[in-house]
Structure formats: structure tokens, C-alpha cells
Amino acid sequence: MPVIETHNLERVYQDGSQVIKAVDGIDLQIDEGEFTAIVGPSGSGKTTLLNLIGGLDKPTGGQVSIAGENISDLSDNQMINFRLEHIGFVFQAYNLIPVLTAVENVEFIMLLQKKSKVERRRRATQLLEAVGLGDRLDKKPGELSGGQQQRVAVARALASKPDFVLADEPTANLDSASTANLLDIMARLNREENMTFVFATHDQRVIDRAKRIITVEDGKIKSDVKVDH
Amino acid sequence: MSTLIKIAWRNIWRNRLRSLVVIFSIILGIWSGVFINGFSYGLNRQRTFETIKSNLSHIQIHDTAWSQDPNIENQVLSPEKITSFLQNHPQVNAVANRILLNGIISSANGSGGVQITGIEPEKEHGLTGLADDLTQGEFFGEKKNRIVIGEAMAEKLKARIGSKVVITFTDSKGVIISGAFKVVGIYKGVSSQLEQLKVYVRQRDLRKLLNEEITVHEIALMTTGMEMVESVQQELQQKFPHYDIQSWDEISPELGYADELMETMLYIIIGIIMLALSFGIVNTMLMAVLERKKELGMLMAVGMSKKRVFSMILWETLMLSLCGGPLGILLGYFTILYTGSSGINLTMFADGLQSFGMSPIVYPYIEISFYFGTGLLVVVMALLSSLYPARRALKLNPVEAIRTI
Ligand SMILES: Nc1ncnc2c1ncn2[C@@H]1O[C@H](COP(=O)(O)OP(=O)(O)O)[C@@H](O)[C@H]1O
Ligand SMILES: [Mg+2]
Numbered sequence: 001m002p003v004i005e006t007h008n009l010e011r012v013y014q015d016g017s018q019v020i021k022a023v024d025g026i027d028l029q030i031d032e033g034e035f036t037a038i039v040g041p042s043g044s045g046k047t048t049l050l051n052l053i054g055g056l057d058k059p060t061g062g063q064v065s066i067a068g069e070n071i072s073d074l075s076d077n078q079m080i081n082f083r084l085e086h087i088g089f090v091f092q093a094y095n096l097i098p099v100l101t102a103v104e105n106v107e108f109i110m111l112l113q114k115k116s117k118v119e120r121r122r123r124a125t126q127l128l129e130a131v132g133l134g135d136r137l138d139k140k141p142g143e144l145s146g147g148q149q150q151r152v153a154v155a156r157a158l159a160s161k162p163d164f165v166l167a168d169e170p171t172a173n174l175d176s177a178s179t180a181n182l183l184d185i186m187a188r189l190n191r192e193e194n195m196t197f198v199f200a201t202h203d204q205r206v207i208d209r210a211k212r213i214i215t216v217e218d219g220k221i222k223s224d225v226k227v228d229h
Numbered sequence: 230m231s232t233l234i235k236i237a238w239r240n241i242w243r244n245r246l247r248s249l250v251v252i253f254s255i256i257l258g259i260w261s262g263v264f265i266n267g268f269s270y271g272l273n274r275q276r277t278f279e280t281i282k283s284n285l286s287h288i289q290i291h292d293t294a295w296s297q298d299p300n301i302e303n304q305v306l307s308p309e310k311i312t313s314f315l316q317n318h319p320q321v322n323a324v325a326n327r328i329l330l331n332g333i334i335s336s337a338n339g340s341g342g343v344q345i346t347g348i349e350p351e352k353e354h355g356l357t358g359l360a361d362d363l364t365q366g367e368f369f370g371e372k373k374n375r376i377v378i379g380e381a382m383a384e385k386l387k388a389r390i391g392s393k394v395v396i397t398f399t400d401s402k403g404v405i406i407s408g409a410f411k412v413v414g415i416y417k418g419v420s421s422q423l424e425q426l427k428v429y430v431r432q433r434d435l436r437k438l439l440n441e442e443i444t445v446h447e448i449a450l451m452t453t454g455m456e457m458v459e460s461v462q463q464e465l466q467q468k469f470p471h472y473d474i475q476s477w478d479e480i481s482p483e484l485g486y487a488d489e490l491m492e493t494m495l496y497i498i499i500g501i502i503m504l505a506l507s508f509g510i511v512n513t514m515l516m517a518v519l520e521r522k523k524e525l526g527m528l529m530a531v532g533m534s535k536k537r538v539f540s541m542i543l544w545e546t547l548m549l550s551l552c553g554g555p556l557g558i559l560l561g562y563f564t565i566l567y568t569g570s571s572g573i574n575l576t577m578f579a580d581g582l583q584s585f586g587m588s589p590i591v592y593p594y595i596e597i598s599f600y601f602g603t604g605l606l607v608v609v610m611a612l613l614s615s616l617y618p619a620r621r622a623l624k625l626n627p628v629e630a631i632r633t634i
Contacts, residue, residue, distance in 0.1 A: 047632065056530055057628045077535065084532025091530075091631060094523040099239035104232075111232055112532050160532070 004030040010061030022048040024219035037210035045219040046200035088157030088165035095153035127155035147178025164196035237544035255553025263561025267593035286449035323355025326445035332398030338387035347432040366414035376410035379424025514618035526630020546615030554607035
């Protein structure tokens with residue numbers, strides 16, 4: 001069974017008299033362990049698609065199933081809880097709570113899941129070590145570089161033991177070294193832990209590392225290719 | 230929960246200056262509210278005390294007919310019984326009895342209607358404190374037919390110490406009686422009206438002028454404290470049921486009303502201050518929510534429930550408000566404590582005040598319960614102010630919030 005499955009997915013925006021089909025009938029299946037990039041030019045509908053998959057937005061047509069569960073019927077509150085338990089998010093920016101340290105940020109997600117303090121601390125430390133920030137546990141986001149902040153965000157996304165991680169332009173604000181480093185970490189987590197990653201990006205450096213490249217244009221899938229590295 | 234509070238607390242200090250401005254305005258607002266209240270309350274209390282001291286006493290005892298008809302005939306029948314009981318009463322500080330006659334005072338330069346009060350000067354000591362209020366002359370002395378009049382009356386009659394005045398009144402049969410008196414003392418009263426109304430002579434001088442037996446019209450007493458008045462009054466009413474026994478606030482209800490009115494007013498003032506402060510708090514917290522749209526959107530996106538977002542903003546607002554509130558109250562408390570014992574001298578305005586029956590030195594005062602009431606109001610204000618910003622945070626749509634990144 002695929003982790004993510006969309007069926008004739010549609011998201012229409014009404015912008016004044018203009019109707020914008022940001023996502024226009026997308027059928028998509030993503031299996032566990034994939035390392036997939038959704039690519040396309042700006043305005044092609046990548047973010048909208050990712051938000052629909054992540055349950056941040058409601059489709060105007062079609063449906064999204066996560067691990068076999070149709071999420072389009074969930075209420076707002078149920079949806080928040082579903083996201084907490086099943087989906088990890090990495091955004092382009094503003095991923096972290098500025099007043100909390102790196103380890104507290106990672107713990108926070110487990111706090112929402114009502115995990116015990118001991119378990120929270122243990123897993124948060126472990127994850128931050130895995131993303132190479134074992135020596136930055138008690139630094140606030142403001143004291144970390146952009147690349148380090150994104151690595152904390154990855155650790156945070158994984159903390160809840162999600163079914164998959166959605167990352168919308170995670171490298172947009174990073175220099176090449178930080179980008180390479182972040183991609184190395186995610187590729188390793190994908191390889192070693194079989195964690196599923198889905199990116200929305202137009203960053204060639206990300207596209208080069210993806211194992212599957214789905215190209216969208218005007219809200220439709222234009223091509224879908226598997227790449228062997 | 231505790232992490233939420235920790236985050237909320239740290240969030241307050243993200244914009245240190247802005248939060249400090251809010252906190253200081255709360256401190257200042259509450260402090261000034263407490264002070265205004267203490268000042269007004271002190272002023273009012275003082276006026277009450279002074280009126281009680283110079284005029285009313287704590288309790289007055291009259292013949293039952295007196296209040297309807299303050300006539301020379303309506304005397305207290307056997308005053309010795311009552312005064313001897315009172316003199317031995319542990320909760321009574323001072324007792325005096327008085328003859329009260331309505332009459333006219335006149336000099337070569339003028340005349341006026343007055344209440345002639347026949348006193349035993351020695352006994353007035355713990356009561357009216359009239360002797361302390363003299364600005365000229367002395368409090369009687371041994372010679373007979375001496376009179377003490379108020380400053381305003383002295384001015385009206387153009388009388389000085391040693392001037393001769395004539396008082397005129399009628400006895401129970403309507404016979405007009407006059408007597409010549411020498412001004413021996415001039416007092417300053419709580420108000421110029423009072424200074425014109427009351428003149429004091431010795432009881433025995435009055436008795437000599439009257440061709441009839443007369444007891445007294447009034448027995449006035451001071452208890453050991455305001456809080457004793459009620460119980461002493463009740464005791465007296467039981468023991469002497471055939472007399473009219475009134476406490477100060479029954480004799481002069483407007484004084485008691487003024488107290489109650491003041492209390493209501495004070496809460497209204499505090500309420501208005503709180504309202505103004507709450508606008509500041511709401512405004513600040515609204516800014517804090519709107520400038521953190523993306524962060525709050527992210528939090529909801531990754532799974533923070535609306536309830537938690539709501540309570541986080543609630544805590545932020547509460548803590549912001551509750552930082553300043555207690556400090557303001559404490560500052561107010563110490564200000565009242567200090568000025569309450571040292572007094573605030575208003576000599577500059579005293580002439581105006583005096584005609585309202587107020588003394589030029591004000592001792593601010595606040596009941597302890599008022600501080601708790603204010604504290605409670607601060608909490609209520611904080612809670613109410615937090616609702617709108619917290620609700621506003623809930624209206625954020627995570628997609629919208631994140632999209633603007
Ligand atoms: N809230 C919105 N209202 C109206 N149009 C929107 C809204 N969000 C996105 N769009 C439009 O939908 C299309 C797809 O946008 P988006 O998914 O952000 O593309 P991408 O992430 O590929 O740049 C664009 O034309 C965009 O203008
Ligand atoms: Mg986008």
C-alpha cells in the first residue's frame with residue numbers, strides 16, 4: 001500500500017473573476033522509502049500539492065489518502081492531530097520556535113504528543129546527533145546558521161516518528177555547502193531508516209539527488225521519472 | 230503545560246522594550262489609581278472624623294421628642310443615670326451633656342441666629358476638642374458669663390476677645406431672656422457655616438439666666454473607636470429604651486452615604502484605569518500575534534492544537550499583565566503607608582477646602598480589602614484582555630501564514 005495516494009486531486013482558487021487551477025487532477029502514488037522531488041517552475045502548483053498531501057489545505061476535488069486513510073473528511077482539529085502523528089514538515093523558513101533551544105524545539109513536538117520527559121530528551125538528543133548538531137543542543141535558533149536551523153527542523157520533523165517528511169523548498173535559503181550537508185543527512189536517513197521524503201523544489205542541487213522526479217506544470221503532472229544513482 | 234508557560238514567558242521578552250512599556254504603564258496606572266483612591270478616601274475619612282469630633286460625637290442621646298421638636302422642654306429626663314452608666318463603661322472614652330437653645334447673638338455691629346450650647350468645659354475635653362480649636366483667647370476660665378464663638382461669627386459681629394455680646398432666647402413659657410456675655414475665645418471650626426452656627430457658654434451661666442429647672446438636651450459620647458459605636462449604641466438602646474439614641478451616621482446620614490458613595494466611586498475610577506490599561510494590553514498582544522503569524526502558522530502546521538495556541542497567547546497576556554499589577558499595588562501600598570503617616574500638606578488650597586469641612590493636611594488611607602479587590606480586578610482585566618488576542622491567533626490559517634514566507 002502506498003504511503004501517499006491522491007486521486008484526481010484538484011485545488012481551485014477563485015481570484016476575483018479569475019479561476020486558478022493550482023492543482024488540476026493529479027493522480028499520484030508515493031511508496032514508503034521514496035526520496036522524491038516534485039519540481040517545476042514557480043507558480044506551477046508544487047506548494048499547493050504539498051499542502052494538500054500534508055493536510056494543511058483542503059482539496060476542492062478528489063481525495064488524499066495517507067497510509068490508506070482518506071484525510072479529506074477529517075475536521076480541522078482531527079487534522080491537526082493527524083499531522084502531529086503522521087507527517088513531518090520542513091519549511092523554507094520559520095521552522096523553529098525562536099525562544100526555545102535546539103533540543104527544546106525537537107522535544108516540543110513530542111511534548112505535543114504527550115511523550116515522557118525522559119523519552120523526549122533521549123530521542124531529541126539522538127536526532128540532533130544524527131543531523132550533526134550534538135554539540136549545539138542548547139543553542140537558540142538565532143545562534144545557529146541557516147543550514148544548522150534546517151537540520152534542527154529535519155530532526156524536529158522526524159521526532160514524532162512520522163510516516164513521511166514533506167519539505168517545501170528546504171534549501172532555498174542555503175549556500176551550497178549547507179545544502180549538500182542537509183541533503184547528505186536526509187539521504188542517509190532515507191537509506192538507513194527507510195524514511196520517506198517528498199520535496200517541493202526548483203533547486204537543481206535537490207533534483208540531482210532525488211530518486212524520483214515528478215515534474216508539474218500548470219497543476220498537472222508532466223513527467224514522472226525514476227532515477228538510479 | 231509548564232513548557233507552554235515557559236514559552237509564553239520567554240515570548241514576552243522577545244520585544245523587551247515593548248513589554249516593559251506595557252508593564253510600566255500598568256504599574257503607573259494602578260499605582261496612581263491606588264493613590265487617588267487613598268487620597269480621596271483619606272480626605273473623606275478625615276472630614277468624617279472631624280465632623281464627628283467637632284460636632285456629632287459618636288453617639289448622641291436625646292429625648293424621644295427632640296428630633297421632631299428641638300424645643301427647650303424636650304429635655305433628657307434623668308441624665309445622671311445615663312452619664313454615670315457611661316462614665317463607668319469600658320468602651321466609652323468621654324461623655325458630656327449639653328443644653329441646646331436656639332437664640333440670637335448680637336453685638337453693636339450685627340446679629341445672627343445661633344445655637345447656644347451650654348457645656349461643662351472640663352467634660353468637653355475628650356469630645357469636641359473645642360479647646361484645641363481656639364485660635365484666640367482661652368477656653369472659658371473661671372469668670373462667669375463668658376462665651377466662645379467661631380471665627381466667622383466674630384467677623385460678622387466685628388467682635389474680638391473681650392468684646393461684649395448679648396444672647397437672647399426664650400424659656401418654656403415663651404418669655405424672652407437675654408444675657409450679656411464677654412467673648413473669651415474664638416475657635417476655628419471645620420466649616421464657616423458651623424462657625425456661624427455654634428456658640429458655647431457654660432451650663433451654669435445659662436441655668437442662672439433661666440427662671441426654671443432644666444436638665445440637659447443632649448448627652449454626647451465618644452467610644453474607644455469607630456468600630457465600637459454600633460455595639461455601644463445597641464447596649465444603650467436596650468438599657469435606656471425611652472431615649473432616642475443615635476449614632477453619628479444616623480444623625481448625619483450624608484456622612485455615611487459619602488463613605489459608601491466614595492467606595493463606589495473609587496472602584497469606578499480603578500475600573501476606568503483598568504479599562505484604559507486593557508486597551509494597551511490588547512493592542513500589544515495583538516501586535517505580538519500578528520507579527521508572529523508565520524511562527525504560529527508553523528506551530529499549527531506541525532500539530533499544535535488550537536487549544537494550546539489559545540492558551541499560550543492567554544498565558545502571555547496574563548503574565549504580561551500580572552508582572553505590573555502586583556508591583557503597582559505594592560508601590561501604591563507603600564505610598565499610602567508613607568503619606569498616610571506623614572500626611573500631605575495642602576495649605577495652598579486649604580482655604581477652599583476648609584469651607585467644605587476639610588483640614589489642610591490629608592492622610593491618605595485605604596482599607597486593606599481594597600488592595601485585594603484591586604488585585605482581583607487586575608486578574609479579571611488580564612483575563613478579559615487576553616481573550617481577544619488569543620482568539621485572533623486561532624483565526625490564523627496555517628497555509629496562509631506559511632505561504633507568505
Ligand atoms: N491563496 C491563493 N489564492 C489565489 N491563488 C493562489 C493562492 N495560493 C496559490 N495560488 C496560485 O496557485 C498557483 C500555484 O501556486 P503554488 O502552489 O504556490 O506554486 P509553486 O509552489 O509551484 O510556486 C499560482 O498561480 C498561485 O498564484
Ligand atoms: Mg512554492
